[in-house]
Amino acid sequence: MSKTKLSPIDILGITLGTIVIAVVIASIALLARNHGFFSHWTVPGARFWAERPFQRGGPFNHPLREEKDEQITGNFTTIEIRDIAGAIDIHTGTADGVGVHSVKTAMFPAAMENLSIGIEKRGDRLLVEERHEAGFIMSAGTVSFDITLPKGISVIEAHSVSGSITIHDVPPGISQNLNTISGSISTSAAGNLDASSTSGSVQFEFAGTRLNAHTVSGSIEGRINSLDNGGSAEVRSVSGSVSLNAYSALDATVSLNSISGDVSCGFPLVVTEQKRNSLSGKIGNGSSRLDVSTTSGTININKM
Secondary structure (H helix, E strand, O other), rough: OOOOOOOOOHHHHHHHHHHHHHHHHHHHHHHHOOHHHHHHHHOOOOOOOOOOOOOOOOOOOOEEEEEEEEEEEOOOOOEEEEOOOOOOEEEEEEOOEEEEEEEEEEOOOHHHOOOEEEEEEEEOOOEEEEEEEOOHHHEEEEEEEEEEOOOOOEEEEEOOOOOOEEOOOOOOOEEEEEEEEOOOOOOOOOOEEEEOOOOOOOOEEEEEEEEEEEEEEEEEEEEEEEEEEEEEEEEEOOOOEEEEEOOOOOEEEEEEEEEOOOOEEEOOEEEEEEEOOOOEEEEEEEEEEEEEEEOOEEEEEOOO
């Protein structure tokens, strides 16, 4: 007996028919849930969606969402925030403790139930982090943090995988260690600063001894309000441009290098080496070090 070979038209018809059936079944299930039909079912788990203690959600509705405010008391000098996909926003408030406003979102109730906020006190260090139970479905949720800092914080550490990091309205001089993979970074009034992103932009305002700002495919924009004698500033991008504004009394040995972009410096510079896409020299006595490089972007350093 010979086997019948399906033509491309037959395969397309079967595929479209399957999709139509799936859509019809999903629509019926959605109508039934929205009209409370699940409450009359006796099949185990049928009441799952109708009896949730939080807003309903799922693949045919808006995501689930939970907000929570917590006030953490203690004499903290360092705060660390760990997140995965949600945004991190950090600023200073008037309260004595650390304020943690969290927003959890998930597409499935099971993911929401297995998504939690971890808060740990470790001496003068406070850790706030997003936590998930193991499993693919259990990880289908995100947390965004809005952190309010008290006075006395001297170190901020914020880490994310695909979320943005924003720090604003904080006292000057706080050391900051910020990194994300696919999110952007924006910070103001940083003391010593380490900021890195793989595919996001970096914006900063800095005054201190050590500056490291790195990105792979994003641009970098920054203000250098002061750079201590003997200090160093290293700003690097691979495929993004770099634009810096520095205080007028900048005193530094400068090295600017780009592979395929233009380089310019708005300060009076004693040039030690100059090529088409690179420029080296001294501003003033050269007491600190400023290294800026990019592969395919432009470099501009201007006086404020």
